[in-house]
Amino acid sequence: MSLRDPDRPWSLVIPVKRLERAKSRLAGAADLPRCELALAVACDTVMAAVAAERVGAVFAVTEDGRAAAALEALGARAVGGEPGTGLNPALEYGAAEAGRANPGWGRCALSADLPALRPGELDGVLALTQEAGHAFLSDTPGVGTTLYAARAGARFAPAFEGGSRLRHLAGGAAELDGSAAPSVRRDVDTPADLREAARLGVGPHTAKLLAGAGW
Secondary structure (H helix, E strand, O other): OOOOOOOOOEEEEEEOOOHHHOOHHHOOOOOOOHHHHHHHHHHHHHHHHHHOOOEEEEEEEOOOHHHHHHHHHOOOEEEOOOOOOOHHHHHHHHHHHHHHHOOOOEEEEEOOOOOOOOHHHHHHHHHHHHHOOEEEEEOOOOOOEEEEEEOOOOOOOOOOOOOHHHHHHHOOOEEOOOOOOHHHHOOOOOHHHHHHHHHHOOOHHHHHHHHHOOO
16 A cells, blocks of 8 residues: 555554553453553554555554554554653654655544444545544544544644543534444443443454453
């Protein structure tokens, strides 16, 4: 896949925490090694993103060497050296790298916690962004955000974490209709979230881990 294919105009930026710090709220999920689960979920997210037709490049922002190697093997470009001052600065750092690599492409921040992500549903959401300078998709509960996209030339101003839906609205971003894209909205923070994602159908890395734990 060419990074300058004009038919694939989006650069996706996916932030991945150090594995030992990731998925702390999933510590209560029986028989699931937390670091391995965090890596599996990130791998399934990246694998689906790389497969989406509207995505030309995926940039994984991470300081974790193991995660970087695994995600690069799936087709992402690992971006290290981020400022270490929080999620949104990391996304802005990755988006700047994406802009240098692919000038003229839209930039999209995507949660790394989407193990059930389907490429076709991601394509559908990205198609909806064409009418807005910048737009976002709320998570399944309608409180947080799983995707934020800024069209080429528009300011990239992500406002993730916590009650980010309202912050994105206050910042002027258009809210996208995610009714046809449940897999893009189902991020995983708790064991209950993981069970919902499993019902949607998780990717092979997460599925293997869940099967090994008897889920």
